[in-house]
Amino acid sequence: MVPFSAYTAPVTLVDALTNSPVTLYTYPASFARAGSQFQLTNAPGSRPDIYHSFEMAVTKRYSKKWNAQGSFWITRYHEWIQAIEPNPNASVFPIDNTWNWEARAFGSYDLPLGFVVAGYYRAQSGIYGQRTESFSSPLLLQGSVTQRMEPFGSKQGPAIAVADLKLAKNIRFGENLRLQANF
Numbered sequence: 038m039v040p041f042s043a044y045t046a047p048v049t050l051v052d053a054l055t056n057s058p059v060t061l062y063t064y065p066a067s068f069a070r071a072g073s074q075f076q077l078t079n080a081p082g083s084r085p086d087i088y089h090s091f092e093m094a095v096t097k098r099y100s101k102k103w104n105a106q107g108s109f110w111i112t113r114y115h116e117w118i119q120a121i122e123p124n125p126n127a128s129v130f131p132i133d134n135t136w137n138w139e140a141r142a143f144g145s146y147d148l149p150l151g152f153v154v155a156g157y158y159r160a161q162s163g164i165y166g167q168r169t170e171s172f173s174s175p176l177l178l179q180g181s182v183t184q185r186m187e188p189f190g191s192k193q194g195p196a197i198a199v200a201d202l203k204l205a206k207n208i209r210f211g212e213n214l215r216l217q218a219n220f
Contacts, residue, residue: 039064039179044124048176052186059170059184062125063177080120087115105144112137118189126182135165135190151207153217156200163194 044062052059094108116133138161145155167189173181208216 039068039124041122041124043068044126048174050172050174052170054168054170054186059172059186061172061177061182061184063179066178068178080117084117084120086117089113102147103145105142107140107142109140110138118185124179126184130167130185130188133165133189136162137165138162151209153203153205153207155203155205157203158198158200160196160198163196165190166192166194168192 043064046063046065048061048063049058050061051057090110090112092108092110095106097103097105114133114135114137118131118133119127122128122131140158140160142158143156145153147153168186168191169183170186171181171183203219205217205219208218210216
């Protein structure tokens with residue numbers, strides 16, 4: 038493994054999307070030698086991942102033929118995309134500073150004649166991402182480089198929502214047996 042400090046040779050290539058110059062770093066040819074060196078490295082203590090969360094929930098226990106639950110949480114991320122930077126190219130846009138959230142709700146009601154109606158809803162923030170570009174050039178002695186081109190979270194998918202509704206019929210067979218048919 039070539040040490041971080043060896044990546045001293047700048048190489049300027051062109052971003053295919055914007056046609057603007059991008060400077061990447063490679064190591065001098067003197068480091069390109071036969072055989073690989075392996076180095077075990079721990080994530081530095083100076084780069085902690087930090088999360089701040091808030092959550093709330095409400096519950097209506099079963100009484101008078103119905104019950105309900107609802108919850109919501111939100112988390113602020115400050116998370117390193119790579120715990121260890123293998124080279125200076127990984128120093129560009131290295132942190133996830135996004136917010137994620139989720140909301141859930143559930144309720145059920147007992148209808149006459151053994152019928153039950155219930156519903157469940159879950160929604161969450163869309164998945165975050167960022168634009169990356171893959172650069173290949175004989176000048177990059179380490180091979181191709183995938184470079185982050187914008188902060189993580191610059192791209193976000195739509196919120197995800199799922200709803201389930203249920204109608205059920207409870208059927209009793211004697212004292213101890215019960216069958217529930219669901220739709």
